[in-house]
Amino acid sequence: MIELDNVGYSYGGGELLSDVSVRLAPGSFHFLTGPSGSGKTTLMKLCYGALLPTSGTVRAFDADMRTRDRDEMAMMRRRIGVVHQDCRFLDHLPLADNIALPLMVSGHDMGQENANLRELMNWVGLSDRADALPPELSGGERQRAALARALIMSPDVVLADEPTGNVDWEMSQRLLQLLLELNRMGKAVLIASHDLGLIRAAKAHVQARVLRISNRQLHLAGADL
Amino acid sequence: MSKGTIRNFLIGDAQADRMVPPSGFTARLTLFVSGAMAFLTVFALALSLASGRLADRWADELARSATLRISAPSGQLAAQTKVALTILEQTPGVASARALSVEEQAALLAPWFGLDLPLDDLPIPQLIEIIAADPGYDVRGLTLRLSTEVPGAVLDDHTRWREPLVAAANSLRRLGWISIGLLGGAMAAMITLAAQSSLAANAQVIEVLRLVGARDRYIAGAFVRRFTIRALIGAAVGVVIGMAGVLLMPAASDEGGFLTGLGFQGWGWLLPLLIPTLGGVVAFIATWLAARSTLRELA
Structure with missing residues (x-):
């Protein structure tokens, strides 16, 4: 679904990533690790077209990112659920609307999607926070809400940047459960995380591949993780 | 644009409108600017129409009459x-x-x-x-x-003082129309600035909307609709006040000279009603262009 082929990314003076090749196939489950600042978020952004590679090609749903116009890029993003590290909400809208945002902007009938929305909010444990504004939420609540927003459109690919950074162990297991469930339905999942416990827990359930960025290159980490 | 599209645009997508946080200051600014411009346009229009009538009347009446003086x-x-x-x-x-x-x-x-x-x-x-x-x-x-x-006869066909009067009335009419053009341009410029500042203030919102898959048309529409409706309302209020001002001016009379003829006559009263529509069109185009150029700079 998303393929990176010999991708390099440079900013200003330095090269952050070079010769990165990876393929996120339907039903695949990837973890992305690496030290802070190694380019995990940049790699994520390359996957959903927020950044364009400075060399190599990124293809998503069989089309080169470079050839997409702005509308095509928008349509592509409706098929990719992204959990951003800093969450990014519309602070003036209540949480329920923020989670339903992808449905609203793509013109879905909100009346029909209400049950779906309630179920998802229930799953991430935010039912009683539906009317809260994003600034009133705790870090963990924001992350759960971001995950819910990423999943509401039932996307083909889920990209999550540190989705469990601020939640407790029990909740992170719950979120992982949700992602594993989606993965079993054939979605491609890529999670950037430092959390080795989470990776181990996932590997007990699914054939997860662990990718590691070091020295600007992407490596497949050993099975010992 | 078909009738249905315009209706849909004006009724709008209530959801899309909520995406952009309400902004009190630029809203009041846009209302004020379009109201003031519409108010001034009413007077420029009244001036143009009145001086046009004056030019025609002078040219016509004076051309048709002459005086013979016999001393x-x-x-x-x-x-x-x-x-x-x-x-x-x-x-x-x-x-x-x-x-x-x-x-x-x-x-x-x-x-x-x-x-x-x-x-x-x-x-x-x-x-x-x-x-x-x-x-x-x-x-x-x-x-x-x-x-x-x-x-002892001296023929005066009035040409001598008719021509400068008609020329003056005609250039007054021309000035009126130029003023209307300038008012429209100034309104477009100010609404562009207000829209740009609103777009810049909401850069975060636009970024989030883009990331969850909103198309440019959806985002721009929320801004464009907002500014167009503000301009329409502001201009309507300005026109009503302006027309009331014109209505309160003394009626045309011989004693008052041409100044009291400043106003609308007959179908001329319908012309100011076009001002809010034109103001809305100006706001629509200005905001649309501003939104398009701002959105292009974002991912």
């Missing part, structure tokens, strides 16, 4: 007047010629000398009012003929 010793005055009238009756292109009566001449002089003036004792020249037919008479030919047969 002669009192003994010959009646005879010369008779000859002059005969000549005028024979001249092709003169619809009518009429010697003014003593009372009419007294009325013309009254503003200067008062009503009690004993006109009989003064050598007042006789005035003859000439109304031209269409096509008119040959002014040079008539002047030549009169100079030989009625030595």
Whole structure:
């Protein structure tokens, strides 16, 4: 679904990533690790077209990112659920609307999607926070809400940047459960995380591949993780 | 744009409107600017229409009338007047010629000398009012003929002071239309600035909307609709106040001169009603262009 082929990314003076090749196939489950600042978020952004590679090609749903116009890029993003590290909400809208945002902007009938929305909010444990504004939420609540927003459109690919950074162990297991469930339905999942416990827990359930960025290159980490 | 599209645009997507946080300051600014511009446009329009009417009336009335003045010793005055009238009756292109009566001449002089003036004792020249037919008479030919047969006659066809008056009225009309153009341009510029500042203030919101898959048209639409509706409302209020101002001006009268004729007549009253629509169109285009250029800079 998303393929990176010999991708390099440079900013200003330095090269952050070079010769990165990876393929996120339907039903695949990837973890992305690496030290802070190694380019995990940049790699994520390359996957959903927020950044364009400075060399190599990124293809998503069989089309080169470079050839997409702005509308095509928008349509592509409706098929990719992204959990951003800093969450990014519309602070003036209540949480329920923020989670339903992808449905609203793509013109879905909100009346029909209400049950779906309630179920998802229930799953991430935010039912009683539906009317809260994003600034009133705790870090963990924001992350759960971001995950819910990423999943509401039932996307083909889920990209999550540190989705469990601020939640407790029990909740992170719950979120992982949700992602594993989606993965079993054939979605491609890529999670950037430092959390080795989470990776181990996932590997007990699914054939997860662990990718590691070091020295600007992407490596497949050993099975010992 | 079809009727349905315009209706959909104005009714709008209530959800899309909520995506952009309400912004009190730029909203009031846009309302004020479009209201003020519409108010001024009403007066510029009234000025243009009134000076247009004035130019047409002066050009028409003065072109069709001329005055023949006969100054002669009192003994010959009646005879010369008779000859002059005969000549005028024979001249092709003169619809009518009429010697003014003593009372009419007294009325013309009254503003200067008062009503009690004993006109009989003064050598007042006789005035003859000439109304031209269409096509008119040959002014040079008539002047030549009169100079030989009625030595005391002076023909004044009003050209001398008609032309500058008509030219002045015409340039007043032109100034009015230029003002309307400038007001529209200034409104477009100010709404562009307000829209740009609103877009810049909401850069975060736009970024989030793009990331969850909103198309440019959806995002721009939320801004464009907001500014267009504000401009429409502001301009409507401005036009109503402006028209009330015009309505309260004294009606056209001889005493007030041309100044009191400043206003609308007949179908002219419908023209200001177009201003809010035009203001809305200006706001629509200005915001659309601003949104498009801002969105292009974002991922």
